[in-house]
Amino acid sequence: QCSSTCAGGFQRRVVVCQDENGYTANNCDEKSKPMEQRSCESGPCPQWAYGSWGECTKPCGAGTRTRLVVCQR
Numbered sequence: 001q002c003s004s005t006c007a008g009g010f011q012r013r014v015v016v017c018q019d020e021n022g023y024t025a026n027n028c029d030e031k032s033k034p035m036e037q038r039s040c041e042s043g044p045c046p047q048w049a050y051g052s053w054g055e056c057t058k059p060c061g062a063g064t065r066t067r068l069v070v071c072q073r
Contacts, residue, residue, distance in 0.1 A: 006045035012037045046073050 002009040015036050017028035051068040 002040040002042070004041065004045075006043060007041045008045075009040050010037055011040045044073070046071050048072075 002011055004010075013036055015034050017025045017033075019025040049070050049072045053065045053067045056063040056065050
């Protein structure tokens with residue numbers, strides 16, 4: 001499986017040299033060995049999108065300010 005559900009992941013597999021009977025062998029050509037790792041991704045990672053802060057609810061004291069915050073893919 002890919003190590004990430006979005007950008008920057010990788011996949012790994014085991015590559016071994018075997019003879020015709022499936023036993024471990026040592027005479028495989030190292031230059032023809034298939035890759036054991038490759039990059040993978042399923043698009044960009046989600047990120048937060050946010051708007052500007054609104055006005056304070058009070059002119060003094062403990063007021064609050066709010067803004068719109070949305071998770072976007």
